Amino acid sequence: MKTFYSALCCVLISLVSFGQENETQKDSTKTITLDEVIVTGKKTDPVLTSVSNSNAKTIVQPKNVADLFNSINGFSVIKRGNYAIDPSFRGAQYEQLNIQYDGGTKAMHACPNRMDPITTHIIPEEIDKIEIIKGPYTVRYGATFGGVVNLVTQKPDYQDYGLHGKVSSGYESNGNSLVSLGQIQYIKPKYDLVTNFGYRDFGNYEDGNAIEIPSAFRSTDYGVKFGYNLSENQRIQAHWRQSFGRDVLHAGLPMDTEYDNSSILALDYKLERDGKLLHAISAKAYYSYVDHLMTNNLRPSSMMVEAASAVDATTLGGKLELHIKPSKNWNIYTGLDALRIARDGGRTRLVKVMNGNLLPSPMEFNDKVWQDSYITDIGVFSEAKYALSNKTIITGGVRYDQVVSEIKDPDTDFEQAYDLEKRTEHNLSGTVSIKTLVSDKFSFEAAYGRGVRSANMIERFINHFNVGQDPYEYIGNPNLKAEVNNQFEIGFKGIATNNRGITKLNYQASFYYSLLENYIVGIVDETQTRKFMPMSEPRNPKVFRNLDEAYKTGFELMAQFFVLKDYYVKGETAYVYAKNKDLSESLPLTPPLTTRLAIGMEKERFWANIQYNIVSHQSNISRSFGETYTEGYQTLDFRLGVIPIKNTTLGVAVLNAFDEAYNNHLNFSFTNQSDFTRVPITDPGRNFSIFLQYKF
Template sequence: MKIKVLTLVVLIFALVSNNFSQEKGIIRGYVYDAKAKYPLVNANIWLEGTNRGDVSDFKGYFEIKNLKSGNYTVVVSYIGYRQKKELVSLAPDEVKTIEVYLEELPYFSVEEIVVFGKPSETYNQVEVGGKEITKQIPRDIGDFIRNFSNSSAIKKGGYALDPVMRGVKYDQINVQIDNGVKIEPACPNRMDPPTSHVQAEELEKVEILKGPYALRYGPNFGGVLNFVMAKPERFEGFTVVGRVESGYESNWNGKFGRLTVSGGQKLFDFRISGGVKDYKNYKDGAGNEVQSSFKIKDWSGKFGFNPVENHRFQISIREVYARDVLYPALPMDGRKDDSRVVSLDYLGKNLNGLINSVNLKAYYSKVYHLMDNAFKPTIAMVDAATDVNTKTYGGRSEIGLIVGENVLFVGFDYSRIEKDGFRTRKMKTGPMAGKTFIDTVWQNSYVSNLGVFSELRTGLEGFNIMLSARYDINYAGAITPAPSFARLFGGLSSKHHNFSLSAGVDKVLTSNLQVTLLLATSKRSPNISERFINFLPIGIDNYDYVGNPSLKPEVNNSVDLIVKSKLLGGIFKGDVFYYYVKDFISAKIRSDLMPKNMGVLGVKQFVNIETVKFIGFELGYVSTFSKNFGFKVDLSKTKAWDAVTGEPLPQIPPFEARSTFYYRLFNGGVTPELTIRAVSRKSDVSTSYGETPTPGFAVVNLMISVNYFKFADISIGVNNLFNKVYYEHLNRRVRTTGIPIYEPGRSFFINLIMKVGE
């Protein structure tokens, strides 16, 4: 089989090479922004009706070689710009040079993290479009995050996986919706991380900003995840369009459906969408059933008003209702989780020669969470239920200025998080039988954060430079603390003054080589769990955890070195990073404290560790030599440890390699895609957190997407093609048996989108 595959690959390249060798002409040129006249990097260029093309380099340059004489239509496209076509007549052996100027699209979004000014790598930004998401039918967006380089997720059941990027997690990642909206988990065990309140079918794209360098979007310790929800379409005259989406996944016996209606005209627009999901327990590769069922209902609406050119007002509403979500790794299951998010936005753009943009946002979000142990073995001894809720409200204001050839952003943001709730335990056995205990969970606590920020983008002697700073005042307190918790501390309120700085510089050394250096020192104040959790088993190990209001902010001193090059008919990107973290928040055993929960090993309290270190790399290659055939390869690894004791930090993913191969048939109407993912054995583990080595594995997924029809998109495929038995290192263990939560075995899926009027 391997010999046949190798022979096929050799024949393909031989045919391509032979075809090229018979042709002599060249079309080359440059792609520029029509207004600012700076080069557009990674613009797509191809010859209409052929599979020949290129991608522009760091000077906007492209080149298509070995062409026969004749007339060609050169098509140039770039995200956020109008596509443009150029007619070129080529004589035998002629070299024709053209310049293409693209105009920015007039529609602009209040949802996206948009950087204007000279293109650069000073944010280390990655974007994944909505079509790439929905065609893979991800039942949970946290699970989908695993597809990104050096990204993983903590799994406690079949739904609501918690993202991990470069080994940082939870509030070390700034997770937001539509560029600034935040939603706080209510569950102490994070059954409902922010990603669980976003449905994949509603996404327009995911923006990932790795490292603590983007300080404009709130306190940033280890990166930003911005989930851009689909926005209304724009029409000149009144129009209404719609789509119906439905899918099925075999292993889970999982079904989902969604209806979307959008429309409007130049003055106003709207988009309303709603969906349902019903997934059962899945089976792993050995046929063992994993408790993982869940039910989801959601709806969302966006309503925009465009009174005059370059001004937009928008209101967004989103609600998600989760029911009967099973978590085999936790002492309880999610019976109910309801969330609501409301946001108001204003964006003005190109207001005058000085003010390029004004962005104003106000939002409110709330989560109500109910969990119990009705389907756990402990129900024979105690009837337990936890009823909790959170509220988050805040806003953001930013002005973008153009000062000469410089771009300057200034603004402020504010958020306040409030949490409260109780756990009720009705004892059934033992000397306490018949008694009821009520425990305060969040102790009616809050965290407020007010920040001001600025960012300057400029150029000097061929260097692109970014300088950014923010100053945060962080308040926290517990309004109604439990007496036993209050006795542990002299005071429960705290106030932090956090100053963060970042800088980035990139330089185009040659037409095929760009180098970027990023530096930052960034602070993160502890969250409510780390400050005020009240004797609950919320960690990866079996201990009651207690908060610590005296915690210091974590400080991440970081550096990224990025090299990007056009190489071997494609784009190569390599990134090496190093984090030197002071006052890292961890936990240590308190042998003087007694646990409150049955079956736990003791009590751990959150503390600051003097110094920890992270080091890692991300390597990627994307082929660009053909419009139809392509592949991409990603390699990543992170290593993290306590610099004082030398012990590895917990929940750090192992080395991973991922390859994807595709071929566009029928002019891109049908695209088969094969993905191979290999993960190495994880042996450097944290024994103090109960981690054990994880075996390596390799899985293969196959998908065929069909975009041949104007009225429908179809994707079919199979995940875990060879039905491997495996589990991820960050998967939690089944609480009753200690066995890791294994991943699903072979699972077939189909996703169908029907379009009306689009």
């Protein structure tokens, strides 16, 4: 791994020199575009993509970035509270989704209960848009199983020279919550600097039954982005950001977060050479570190056992890509990338009661959480796009990943259970697709992708910890085979216009089928017993195993009708059906049928919409995962925005206007809480929100 980074640094230095030697002497103010954005509307875009714009017209006080996914068709969220929220797409979640910032930067969580997923390390006001590749239909952005999610941070207008900025603030009634953001940017022809600072203070919310849900948290974030145009055709950029979470309550987890500190550094470089065989060279390197402490000090279990777990995660990565253009009709992307995830840390338990008896003096125990483990993935890829005509593009790609994993400080019982030699896996993935513009108003896409995902660190190395939605202890399995997703999909998009060329209808649809091999799930092992609190139920732990056969199928549909010029009616729906053939049940965390109906208007300085959300019941469940039948529900949201004066935006909203009491099927259950039994977390009741932003 060190060799890779040394080589990448040498390549960066060589590329800068190469670009400068090939640069003309003229002065220019042109700023080239870095590979932060995947979907740009060009013919070189990946197949079967979607983009969700994230701006003041659609956002109303999201708790974290994962809240932005609630408005994207096909997405759901996995909720453990207001802070630890993970996106789920078509029933794929966690490392099954390749989630990254700005075209490749990653920050992996330190907590085995995912109290600090990647979505918590950046504030949602910084996100300009969310790009989605709906399956394993590209090999350029790392190993991909269920799809790519690229969170694109806001960029300044590089031609708008001088000092500019914005400040914003917001308030939520349900939880008495406050958010604030300040940003300053200084743009010059040769360089640009952007800084931002954010603060969020969310209280416990009330559900539709006026029951207070423990969900408060505070977070402070800041970031600095500096870009320098080395020449007319090459740019280098550095992005540093830190996030500090404090006093985070997790209703659906056994402990709370005392602090969660993350640091992320990303370096990007790009050289463009128009008209040359080697059309462009881009490189990226990044580093992130997460320091996390969780305790049960506020939980009822602390009366018997006080527990504190200090864990950390280090993520290193890099990428080098060449864009080769042999002719007008060919675009070839080839390169290599690397990702290393290392975690360590332990838990200290102060046992006060043992076997029902109060001890005269508490006993201290130290447990290994991550057992000083790491996973390294080095990938080599090549993807070619060929234009059969001005309207049809064929894409083919292949990728090889070498995945090395090792546990360096194993617990005695884990070492006795497995052969813990360093393990090397060889994964091969690929894709082929076609995209054709049947007419200027209708396009068709079809794709096959083979996505491969090696087991994550929880699935490999966790040792008798509660990491699931149920109360079972889980045991990792370092010998797991890599999951394989053979996904087939067709999709189309279209518009209909009137005789004056004004769009009257916008529609799109996707239909997919995934044949899953070696799917990883936790299965009860009756030959083993609990390690911690052995008299508690359930007595037998779960061990991660591979399934022989499973599948998913589903669709997303959307239609938007425009009335007059600025008014619209919109409907969208998403459905996924999953089957675990080995256990004759659904795969876990499969969302129910979800439909959204909206009417709205959008003018230059005024916009408003009413959205009716219909979530069906979910009876297709995974009983082995601890899931239960979930009732359907409906909620109604109102949003209104206005620009009262130049550069000022005011937004107001009423969310869950009918004060519905409900819980989503993917919500975790209350865990280790004084006033709650183990039932799914209920979502917020009626909530009034106001948002104000000023640009200068």
